[in-house]
Amino acid sequence: MSEAADERPGDAPAPMSAEKTPVRGPAELVLVSAIARRFYLDGRSKIEIGEEFGLSRFKVARALETARESGIVRIDIRLPTRLDAELSDRLRDTFGLRRAIVVAAAEDPAHTRQQLGTVAADLLGEIVTPDDVLGLAWGRTLQVMGAELTRLPRCTTVQLNGVLSARTDGAGSVETVRRAAQLSGGPAYPVYAPLILPDAATAATLRADPGIAAAFAHFDRLTTAVVAIGGWDEHSSTVYQSIDPALRERCAALGVRAEMSAQLFDADGAQVRTELDDRVLSVSAAQLRRVPEVVAVAGGEHKTEAIAVMLRTGLISTLVTDSAVARGLLD
Structure with a gap:
C-alpha cells in the first residue's frame, strides 16, 4: 500500500x-x-x-x-467438532438463557451422554469461582460429569438430593460430590439417605439427622446448582420408576410432564404439588429459584418435551444438551 x-x-x-x-x-x-x-x-x-x-x-x-x-487473511471461527456453535447461540437467544451449550448428538445414546457429561465437567471448571457453594444433583449424565471433572477452584460442594437406593448406581451422587470436593480441596456435604422415603414421617426424621441437616442448611447458600431433567414416563425419569403405579397415575392426572430433583411440573412449567413433596429428600424448586446459576444437563430426543417444560419454569440459566434436542426445541 x-x-x-x-x-x-x-x-x-x-x-x-x-x-x-x-x-x-x-x-x-x-x-x-x-x-x-x-x-x-x-x-x-x-x-x-x-x-x-x-x-x-x-x-x-x-x-x-x-x-x-483480497483473501490474504481468512477468518475461520471453529469450535471442537463436538460443539455446535450456531445451535448454541440460537438456543440461548430464543429462551433467554445465560448460556446454552449444544453437543453433537450421536446414534448411540451412551456416547451422547458421555459427550454431555464431559462438556458439563469442562463448564464447571470454567464457571465455578473460589468460595462458591456448588450443589450437585443425581443423574446418569451427572455421574459421567463427576467422573470427567479435572479441575475446580476451592469451593463447598453439596449434594442436592438423596440417592435412588433401588438402583445399583444409586451411590453415584455421593461419589460425584466426594470427587468434586477432592478436586477443589473444599468441604463436602453428601446426603447418605434415599431420595424417596415411604412416608412423610420417615422423611422428616431423616431431615433432622445432623449430617443431612448440615447439607440442607447449605441449600439457601448455593451459588451454582447442577441438575438433571426427567420426563414423566418410565424411559425418562428415575423418579417415575421409583414410585408406585397409583401415585404415578395421580401425578399424570394432575398434568405432570417433567421433573427436576423430584420437583414436579406441568406442561406450562407450573409446579405440581403432590404427597411426594413430603416424602423426598431434595432441594426445593423455591430454593433453586434463588440460586444465581442453575445448570441443567439433559439430552436425548425422548426428553425434548420435558426440557421444554423446564425452560418455561424460568429456573434454568444454563442448558447443556444435544443437537437433536436443540432442533426439537427450536422447531
Whole structure:
C-alpha cells in the first residue's frame, strides 16, 4: 500500500468502476501481508504497526481491510467438532438463557451422554469461582460429569438430593460430590439417605439427622446448582420408576410432564404439588429459584418435551444438551 495511493485532503477520489476490484501490485500485497502478520499473529497494535512502517493508524486499518478483502487473511471461527456453535447461540437467544451449550448428538445414546457429561465437567471448571457453594444433583449424565471433572477452584460442594437406593448406581451422587470436593480441596456435604422415603414421617426424621441437616442448611447458600431433567414416563425419569403405579397415575392426572430433583411440573412449567413433596429428600424448586446459576444437563430426543417444560419454569440459566434436542426445541 504506497503513500501515493492514499487519499489526501482536497484530492478528488480516483474514478473506479463499482464492478471492478482494484489491481494491487506485488509491493502493496507484500506490505499488506506484513501488516496483517504483525496484527493477527504477533498481536501488535495498529499504532505500533504504524510507527514501524511510517503509516497512520487509519492507513493500517485500511491495509487490514485490504488483507481480508483480497483473501490474504481468512477468518475461520471453529469450535471442537463436538460443539455446535450456531445451535448454541440460537438456543440461548430464543429462551433467554445465560448460556446454552449444544453437543453433537450421536446414534448411540451412551456416547451422547458421555459427550454431555464431559462438556458439563469442562463448564464447571470454567464457571465455578473460589468460595462458591456448588450443589450437585443425581443423574446418569451427572455421574459421567463427576467422573470427567479435572479441575475446580476451592469451593463447598453439596449434594442436592438423596440417592435412588433401588438402583445399583444409586451411590453415584455421593461419589460425584466426594470427587468434586477432592478436586477443589473444599468441604463436602453428601446426603447418605434415599431420595424417596415411604412416608412423610420417615422423611422428616431423616431431615433432622445432623449430617443431612448440615447439607440442607447449605441449600439457601448455593451459588451454582447442577441438575438433571426427567420426563414423566418410565424411559425418562428415575423418579417415575421409583414410585408406585397409583401415585404415578395421580401425578399424570394432575398434568405432570417433567421433573427436576423430584420437583414436579406441568406442561406450562407450573409446579405440581403432590404427597411426594413430603416424602423426598431434595432441594426445593423455591430454593433453586434463588440460586444465581442453575445448570441443567439433559439430552436425548425422548426428553425434548420435558426440557421444554423446564425452560418455561424460568429456573434454568444454563442448558447443556444435544443437537437433536436443540432442533426439537427450536422447531
